[in-house]
Amino acid sequence: MSDIHTITMPKWGLSMQEGKVNGWLKQVGDAIEKGQEIVEVESEKIAGAVEAGVSGVLRRQLAGEEDVLPVGGLLGVIADASVADADIDAFVADFQANFKPAEGDAEDQGPTTQKIEVNGHKLRYLKRGEGGEPMVLIHGFGGDLNNWLFNHEALAADREVYALDLPGHGESTKDVGEGTLDALADTVVAFMDAVGVDAAHLVGHSMGGAVSLTVAARHPQRVRSLSLIGSAGLGEEINTGYIEGFVSAANRNALKPLLGDLFADSSLVTRQLVDDLLKYKRLEGVGAALGTLSGKLFANGRQNSVMADQLASLGKPVLVIWGEEDRIIPVAHAQAVSGRVQVEVFGNRGHMVQMEAANDVNRAIARFVG
Amino acid sequence: MxxxxxxxxxxxxxxxxxxxxxxxxxxxxxxxxxxxxxxxxxxxxxxxxxxxxxxxxxxxxxxxxxxxxxxxxxxxxxxxxxxxxxxxxxxxxxxxxxxxxxxxxxxxxxxxxxxxxxxxxxxxxxxxxxxxxxxxxxxxxxxxxxxxxxxxxxxxxxxxxxxxxxxxxxxxxxxxxxxxxxxxxxxxxxxxVPEEIYTVPFGEAAVVREGHDVTIVAIGRMVQKAQEAAADLQKQGIHCEIIDPRTTSPLDTDTILESVEKTGRLVVVDESHPRCSMASDIAGLVAENAFGSLKAPIRQVTGYHAPVPFSDALEELYIPSAAKIIAAAKSVKEYK
Structure with a gap:
């Protein structure tokens, strides 16, 4: 029976309790390689694909298109072609008889976000994993720690990984002070002090990449390595139409088309994602915070701080990851870097490459930090 | 969280x-x-x-x-x-x-x-x-x-x-x-609920649930009843879109009409008496502006043109229930 492997409904983010099957990418009888995408699933926030954990043959599809299953529910079964049908049926019957969906509120299960006082301001963060060399995940402009919902758990397999909401974002203070990269970088360092992290692998997305670079420049002893994803700070060009539109969008109709620009596949933007961002934008102080940040960082249609030529002098291992179809910051910036830099470009993915190609990005970072 | x-x-x-x-x-x-x-x-x-x-x-x-x-x-x-x-x-x-x-x-x-x-x-x-x-x-x-x-x-x-x-x-x-x-x-x-101050603008409906078979517009407490009904209907293969107008004045007519243009079917759920109600108002709006999209007559699930009864048995009958919403949604879905 141990040759029979389940494909179950994943848990993407703390609030996910069930997911909907959008369609199968493999049919019963297909040979499967470990790591291949098997079935497309949608939570209320985001759509994505479930990967095979093992190689074998897809023997059963236990959920059809549009079926809604609780997290952990059985989607399908992979086994070698040699395993008897009767054994698979017995396995499925046994699984279904013993499966109990997690009960109650999502916050009863597993890790929850916490708030911590840093320089007189509250910051929200989520810690996963234990031990190892710590890692800190830093989201981009207008994002929050949920931008890492496909990555956080995987990266925390053998180390402690913190994801925080930068000032002006998520559930952290909306006071961004000067709104400069220096100020944001110093906040990240103060956060590391507060949670007792001496030196960390920094993983930054977009503006969070520029923040990571600034931390490395100002506080080199606090940084073990840099993973820069669709990062700001590596070139002047940026889609200021997106930045300005995001700052000013006051309703769903204004916001939704902008969010489509974040992904190579715009259909990944669910209504819930738009609604969640609108809720964030309607918090008191967010408009001013985003205005201050965009004014400082992206004034006059350019990125005001380009650190690409400093990468070599930082003396840190650097991994640069980009989606080839990035419509916010051009992929050309990935090719312009030099020094001890590894570059990974994923075709047919956009600015939110850590969501669109989560498994690839997770593997690349895990390999890189060792 | x-x-x-x-x-x-x-x-x-x-x-x-x-x-x-x-x-x-x-x-x-x-x-x-x-x-x-x-x-x-x-x-x-x-x-x-x-x-x-x-x-x-x-x-x-x-x-x-x-x-x-x-x-x-x-x-x-x-x-x-x-x-x-x-x-x-x-x-x-x-x-x-x-x-x-x-x-x-x-x-x-x-x-x-x-x-x-x-x-x-x-x-x-x-x-x-x-x-x-x-x-x-x-x-x-x-x-x-x-x-x-x-x-x-x-x-x-x-x-x-x-x-x-x-x-x-x-x-x-x-x-x-x-x-x-x-x-x-x-x-x-x-x-x-965020601890911070925030606002929700007037005249912006919430799409509480997305679906392509039947649009359910529900007001106030009826949104809960509609969600109960939609969860049940989903198991029967009927996918409902639930719209909560949040403000009845101003009313977000665009969101309602766009949804009906997609689904072609409308059920309005309103706890109040049926005459000159939000249900009849929204039904009128859709009949006038999205008639060409409709695949079935509009259904209204409301209270009755009668005072709300004191008797507990009668009061429960008075209030629109998930069962009544399910019946209305099925009737418009199955309409030929």
């Missing part, structure tokens, strides 16, 4: 935060400070169901118990709004509005227009509405449609704690008279 609080706590927090932000915000009404026979100080109860509990001590002098005279204190609140205060008057049960028709319909609603745009009346009138509490015909009505009928009033009917807080803050900041209606049966409903 955001913090969870009840609908009632969300309303209290909105009042508290706005009173903290703006000294001109005052709360007035019957028993909003004292209540339950107390002298009103040490054991302030905070309204008949405790919604304003705690505000009396936090904001001294700005939570005012009034005599039992709705016509008097609602008029006073409207007058205070005209001269720069931002009063939140509590009407207790919306059924009592009859004695202050003139103050609301003919004065507050008309000032801006009658004075050539020079007068503003930033008053909020809060009231409980709805059936299900065995409170009989004089304390159980759903009267948002009466206010919706009057130009010059904005009418807010939140269906959950998040909206209750954001819409109440928006109501207090709005410069026109706002009627803010709270269903008694929702007071204990829990939901995620």
């Amino acid at each position: 955001a913090r969870k609080i009840t609908y009632q706590q969300a309303i209290n927090e909105a009042l508290d935060q706005e009173m903290g932000r703006d000294q001109n915000v005052i709360v007035m009404g019957e028993d909003v400070a004292g209540g339950a026979g107390s002298p009103g100080e040490q054991d302030a109860w905070g309204g008949v169901l405790g919604v304003t509990r705690g505000l009396y001590h936090k904001h001294p002098g700005r939570v005012i118990d009034t005599p039992i005279s709705e016509s008097g204190y609602v008029g006073a609140a409207i007058g205070a709004a005209c001269v720069g205060m931002r009063p939140v008057a509590e009407l207790m049960f919306v059924d009592f509005l009859g004695v202050c028709f003139d103050q609301i319909f003919n004065q507050a609603a008309k000032f801006r227009y009658m004075f050539g745009g020079k007068a503003e009346t930033p008053v909020v009138i809060r009231a409980m509405y709805g059936a299900g509490f065995r409170a009989a015909a004089q304390h159980s009505q759903c009267l948002y449609n009466l206010f919706t009928h009057i130009p010059g009033l904005k009418v807010v009917v939140p269906s959950n704690p998040y909206d209750a807080k954001g819409l109440l803050i928006q109501s207090i900041r709005d410069n026109d008279p706002v009627i803010f209606l709270e269903h008694k049966a929702l007071y204990t409903m829990e939901g995620e």
Whole structure:
């Protein structure tokens, strides 16, 4: 029976309790390689694909298109072609008889976000994993720690990984002070002090990449390595139409088309994602915070701080990851870097490459930090 | 994970935060400070169901118990709004509005227009509405449609704690008279609500659930019933889209019409009496503007053209149920 492997409904983010099957990418009888995408699933926030954990043959599809299953529910079964049908049926019957969906509120299960006082301001963060060399995940402009919902758990397999909401974002203070990269970088360092992290692998997305670079420049002893994803700070060009539109969008109709620009596949933007961002934008102080940040960082249609030529002098291992179809910051910036830099470009993915190609990005970072 | 609080706590927090932000915000009404026979100080109860509990001590002098005279204190609140205060008057049960028709319909609603745009009346009138509490015909009505009928009033009917807080803050900041209606049966409903101040704009419906077979427009407490029904219908292969208008005036007609253009089928769920109701209003809107998209007649699931019964068995029959919504959705889906 141990040759029979389940494909179950994943848990993407703390609030996910069930997911909907959008369609199968493999049919019963297909040979499967470990790591291949098997079935497309949608939570209320985001759509994505479930990967095979093992190689074998897809023997059963236990959920059809549009079926809604609780997290952990059985989607399908992979086994070698040699395993008897009767054994698979017995396995499925046994699984279904013993499966109990997690009960109650999502916050009863597993890790929850916490708030911590840093320089007189509250910051929200989520810690996963234990031990190892710590890692800190830093989201981009207008994002929050949920931008890492496909990555956080995987990266925390053998180390402690913190994801925080930068000032002006998520559930952290909306006071961004000067709104400069220096100020944001110093906040990240103060956060590391507060949670007792001496030196960390920094993983930054977009503006969070520029923040990571600034931390490395100002506080080199606090940084073990840099993973820069669709990062700001590596070139002047940026889609200021997106930045300005995001700052000013006051309703769903204004916001939704902008969010489509974040992904190579715009259909990944669910209504819930738009609604969640609108809720964030309607918090008191967010408009001013985003205005201050965009004014400082992206004034006059350019990125005001380009650190690409400093990468070599930082003396840190650097991994640069980009989606080839990035419509916010051009992929050309990935090719312009030099020094001890590894570059990974994923075709047919956009600015939110850590969501669109989560498994690839997770593997690349895990390999890189060792 | 955001913090969870009840609908009632969300309303209290909105009042508290706005009173903290703006000294001109005052709360007035019957028993909003004292209540339950107390002298009103040490054991302030905070309204008949405790919604304003705690505000009396936090904001001294700005939570005012009034005599039992709705016509008097609602008029006073409207007058205070005209001269720069931002009063939140509590009407207790919306059924009592009859004695202050003139103050609301003919004065507050008309000032801006009658004075050539020079007068503003930033008053909020809060009231409980709805059936299900065995409170009989004089304390159980759903009267948002009466206010919706009057130009010059904005009418807010939140269906959950998040909206209750954001819409109440928006109501207090709005410069026109706002009627803010709270269903008694929702007071204990829990939901995620940010601790920070935020607003929800008027005239923006929420799409509570997406689906392609049947559009269900539901108001106030009926959003919950529609969600129950839609969960059941999903198992039967019928995918419902649920729209919560959140404000009946202004009404987000675009979101309703776009949804019906997609699904071709409409069920409107409204707890109030059926005649001249939000249900008939929305049915009329869709019939006039999206007739070509309709694949089936519009169905309205409402109360009856009868007083809300006191008998518990009859009252349960009066209130639109998930079962009635399911039957209506199936009938439009199966219509040939």
